[in-house]
Amino acid sequence: MGKSLEQLKRKYEKTTALLEQEKRKMQRLKNRQAYLESGSRKQRTHRLITHRAAIESIVPQTKELTETEFYSLMDNLLNLPQSVQLIQSAMESHSRSTAQEKGGD
Structure with missing residues (x-):
């Protein structure tokens, strides 16, 4: 006939476990992406602050x-x-x- 109920349950559990692994993998990738994007934003912010500070040190009047x-x-x-x-x-x-x-x- 077909697969027994026990075989179907095992297959379901195995598939569910694989699904959970893939969900965790997807979450890790999303976390990594957010981390990398955050780093580039921090670098940009640092660069902008540094450049503005350089201008203000050369031309202090711009502070006003x-x-x-x-x-x-x-x-x-x-x-x-x-x-x-x-x-x-x-x-x-x-x-x-x-x-x-x-x-x-």
């Missing part, structure tokens, strides 16, 4: 500005032709040094 005033100032400064050239130069220099580090030159 509101966020809107600060953003407006940065937008105006960073869109000046001299600033654009300096930024491009810095990025090219960074790219060259990164390429040398990777290439071992």
